[in-house]
Amino acid sequence: MFIKVCGLRTEADVDAAVEAEVDAIGFMFARSPRHVDASTVIRLMRRIPSTVLTVGVFRDQPLADVRSLVNITGVHGVQLHGKEGRPYYEQLSETGCTLIRGLSYREPLPRHGDLGEDILLLDAPVPGAGVPWDWSRRPLRTTAGKWLLAGGLTPENVGDAVRATNPWGVDVSSGIEISRGEKDPALIASFAKAARAARAAA
Numbered sequence: 679m680f681i682k683v684c685g686l687r688t689e690a691d692v693d694a695a696v697e698a699e700v701d702a703i704g705f706m707f708a709r710s711p712r713h714v715d716a717s718t719v720i721r722l723m724r725r726i727p728s729t730v731l732t733v734g735v736f737r738d739q740p741l742a743d744v745r746s747l748v749n750i751t752g753v754h755g756v757q758l759h760g761k762e763g764r765p766y767y768e769q770l771s772e773t774g775c776t777l778i779r780g781l782s783y784r785e786p787l788p789r790h791g792d793l794g795e796d797i798l799l800l801d802a803p804v805p806g807a808g809v810p811w812d813w814s815r816r817p818l819r820t821t822a823g824k825w826l827l828a829g830g831l832t833p834e835n836v837g838d839a840v841r842a843t844n845p846w847g848v849d850v851s852s853g854i855e856i857s858r859g860e861k862d863p864a865l866i867a868s869f870a871k872a873a874r875a876a877r878a879a880a
């Protein structure tokens with residue numbers, strides 16, 4: 679079970695995520711209450727082992743800005759949530775970054791890799807709002823390959839979500855916060871534990 683936690687902004691957030699042995703940590707470069715600047719990310723990156731995928735999250739931002747933030751901060755991955763097309767993905771793939779394509783769940787689903795992404799992220803209609811979409815509907819047409827379930831996941835519901843959809847991995851932001859934009863180390867730990875327990879029981 680690949681576990682990504684997103685929107686981290688402080689040393690305490692990052693230390694909790696590393697301690698919980700998550701697989702990926704996301705930093706918000708898109709407009710968001712969780713937005714961080716490059717110098718904060720450079721500082722936080724020093725605390726993250728190289729085995730953890732670090733990801734910059736963007737939405738409809740100029741390609742040059744994305745490249746520049748990747749180079750300055752050293753993140754290994756880029757998550758895109760806007761209307762970026764194939765040429766945008768192709769040019770970003772030259773950076774060697776892992777590319778994550780975020781989109782609201784819809785049917786028919788685009789095929790994994792349609793734009794050159796490495797990982798698909800199936801999200802709620804409003805990314806980062808903490809509102810679950812109806813992933814419990816059956817049959818849920820999921821996709822082959824690497825895909826992350828996101829959208830309103832919490833330590834309480836991630837088990838049901840994993841059992842219902844059998845994702846390759848999960849991604850969370852709001853569900854590990856005590857207030858908008860403020861992460862809680864205990865919630866980070868309990869989310870990772872609950873996600874792993876659900877996969878182990880499957």
Ligand SMILES: O=C(O)c1ccccc1N[C@@H]1O[C@H](COP(=O)(O)O)[C@@H](O)[C@H]1O
Pocket residue numbers: 684685704706708709710711712735736737759780799801802804805806807808809828829830831849850851852853
């Ligand atoms: O978090 C945000 O504000 C955000 C803004 C723009 C694009 C994506 C954003 N967040 C992503 O949304 C999903 C799920 O979030 P949540 O758990 O429902 O709060 C996650 O991938 C975030 O990276």
